[in-house]
Amino acid sequence: MPQPQTARAARLEARISPDLKRSLEYAASLRGATLTEFVVQSAQEAATRAIRESEVLTLSERARTAFAELLLHPPRPNRKALAAARRYKAEFTRG
Numbered sequence: 001m002p003q004p005q006t007a008r009a010a011r012l013e014a015r016i017s018p019d020l021k022r023s024l025e026y027a028a029s030l031r032g033a034t035l036t037e038f039v040v041q042s043a044q045e046a047a048t049r050a051i052r053e054s055e056v057l058t059l060s061e062r063a064r065t066a067f068a069e070l071l072l073h074p075p076r077p078n079r080k081a082l083a084a085a086r087r088y089k090a091e092f093t094r095g
Contacts, residue, residue: 016024021035028038059067077085 024039025035028035031038033041
């Protein structure tokens with residue numbers, strides 16, 4: 001499905017094999033799109049998917065339960081955590 005025209009601010013060029021170009025042209029024709037529309041839309045979908053996979057953390061049911069439990073009932077800080085908090089407070093709350 002063709003995308004609506006948007007403002008063009010940058011150009012992207014790529015060298016590809018003739019076989020890949022034929023494949024892309026065929027795929028574009030199946031969707032009723034130009035080669036450029038198909039490539040841009042496909043790249044945008046791939047970018048969105050890659051970003052989502054990188055930024056979204058998916059947990060198993062067991063991990064979700066453990067995470068929620070620790071948020072609701074955090075463990076008491078140990079000596080090292082208390083010492084780190086004192087050092088942080090001494091360093092960053094002077095004033």
